[in-house]
Amino acid sequence: MRPAGRSETQSLYFTYPHFDPPQDRAGLSDAAPVAIVGAGPVGMTAALALAKHGVRSVLFDAKDTFNDGSRAICVARQSYHILEDIGAVDPFLEKSLPWTTGRTFYRGRQILEFDMPDSAREKYRPMYNIEQQYIEEYLWEAVVREPLIDMRWQSRVSGVEDADGAVILTIEDPLGTYRMQADWLLAADGARSAIRQMRGLRLRGENYEGRYVIADVQMDHDYPTIRRALFDPDCRRGGTILVHKQPDNIWRIDYQLHDDEDDAEAIREENVRQTVASVLQEIGHTGDWDLEWWSIYSANTLALDDYRDGRVFFIGDSAHIVPIFGVRGLNNGLADAHNIAWKLAFVMQGRAGAPLLDSYTPERRGATLDVFANASKSARFMTPPSPGWQLMRDAALNLALSHPFAGELANPRQMTPYTYADSPAVSADDPGFSGGPVPGAVLPEARVRDGFLTDLLGGGFTLLSFDEGLAQGVADLDLDVVVLDPGSEAAQVLAAGPHSAYLVRPDLHIAARWMRATPETLRAAYVRATAGESK
């Protein structure tokens, strides 16, 4: 919502573009290999990732511009690796504000300062703040550069039917209605997914207690990019407040509503202004400020039982809704898009077997359930659901004033990427390792020569080998080989010996690893990772 007198897209700092529906009507009904419904951040990422693997797609969005208002603002390190992979990361790096530190206050006194893991061997910082409009704009700029993506705005998908080895979509735009066949459909149409409803599927899970108003204000406020959490502050006793810095002098203020506060009342402009003013006073801001945008949300943990329904895959908010304390809504969606894109591309190109597609749900739904478990923890701390939780939370905060160990309970422990340990496409670990990342985990970063380990990866599968001889035995496999030095930082990070090797998937997750690799074991893992036939 925006202040009276301003439309939904009249922002203080962002100029919304206007997109027309397709003017050239010839060929609109031509069949496409992949259709993507929804050009939010997740749909655009999927289209770019498919294009990177050489797959053409048609991308539909019902709107004529980007999402209103800044919704997701915290983009995690792993998402920057994904953005790099799809060729979009540069403007993000230029615009966003990197951060590592959080501070927690109880009744105005600091009880905790935490740092997320970071070091010189990491290419990207643990977290970046950037408004969702910019996220969409920068992805859009990459979409425009990509000839394999056919983007159609003001195009609402209103029907989906199964056909023989394909789906048939009905699309409505201001100039007409048409049908189009696609071999595969990615539903990236957001939390209220129309495709999900058309397929008769429902999200299942829980709604948590606790509603928050999120408000963006523009102001000159002198504070570094550090996440501040205020528990039980003077300005809202019993409530919790989060404060984040964003580019363009925009500050995000999330404040918890009391049980007796009515939603409709809480989001009236004068009430938002009043509360924001009291929060700004609490954090010592005395200068002017402008209200940019606000919204309300509650913490849900909802997901589909299966992210696949025949030839339809659900990615992003259409598949799952997570509480935002974990800042995973958007980040998880980008990982969904990146995960399904390479699998679909490989299957369509005959580089992997069709059953590979069935690894999408266990891997990505597993990641969602992991977020749920963590988010439930932070939700219970931020918004205690019952008297027992409330008492212990208050006791911990109060004790933290004198005993720092208790303050650690307020550490949100922003998560590292999920490990696909139970995936059918991931091999069992080699017990010969003591340390390093297990199969299913994301490849950790290390400095190699003048760059980083991830810079060396190829476009598809990559074999990281510490043994030069290994490559010869598997020259027929569809993978890039990178030979690393057993004395290198990479060897340390990977706990590797002189004959070790890691098989890395196109999405930077580890498919398998060996302390002493042989062509035979490598071949077997490759077959498993691609659901292929043994060669």
Add this chain to the structure above:
Amino acid sequence: MTPTEVETIYEALANRLDELGAEKRELYLAKLALLMAHELGDAPRALALIAEAAENLDV
């Protein structure tokens, strides 16, 4: 701990709880429990004590 020491602690707690009054008693006891558990440095033991203290409350 000797019986005399236990008695000293018992009295100190009783006095402290009276001083604090009804409103702060609960919060104080919760803080104390967390602090003592941390001091104990033995999580399984602390969990066992949390369960033991719940016994017989209805007698």
